[in-house]
Amino acid sequence: MEKMTLNVKGMSCGHCVNSIEGSVGKLSGVTAVKVNLDSGTVNVEFNPIQVTIDKIKETIDDQGYDVE
Numbered sequence: 288m289e290k291m292t293l294n295v296k297g298m299s300c301g302h303c304v305n306s307i308e309g310s311v312g313k314l315s316g317v318t319a320v321k322v323n324l325d326s327g328t329v330n331v332e333f334n335p336i337q338v339t340i341d342k343i344k345e346t347i348d349d350q351g352y353d354v355e
Contacts, residue, residue: 288318291340293329294355295347298322306350314338314346 298307304322307329311320316337321330331343344354 288332289335289340290330290332291343293331293344293347295322295327295329296353296355298324298327298352300324303352307347307352310346310350311343314343317343 295307298304304324307322308320311317311329311331314333316334317331318334319330319332322328323330329347333340333343347354
């Protein structure tokens with residue numbers, strides 16, 4: 288398993304948290320996802336054999352947030 292922290296802009300409320308955690312959490316290979324609104328980060332734990340970090344970033348981007 289790999290762990291990564293992504294900087295995400297545009298998150299401001301509980302809906303943002305639910306949107307990102309829900310969509311990323313559904314990806315095959317993602318074992319944990321936690322949004323931190325205060326720091327503007329998303330911590331994700333995933334199996335790189337099943338899902339790429341680019342796919343995770345794309346999923347967050349598709350929800351309307353900017354991933355750095």
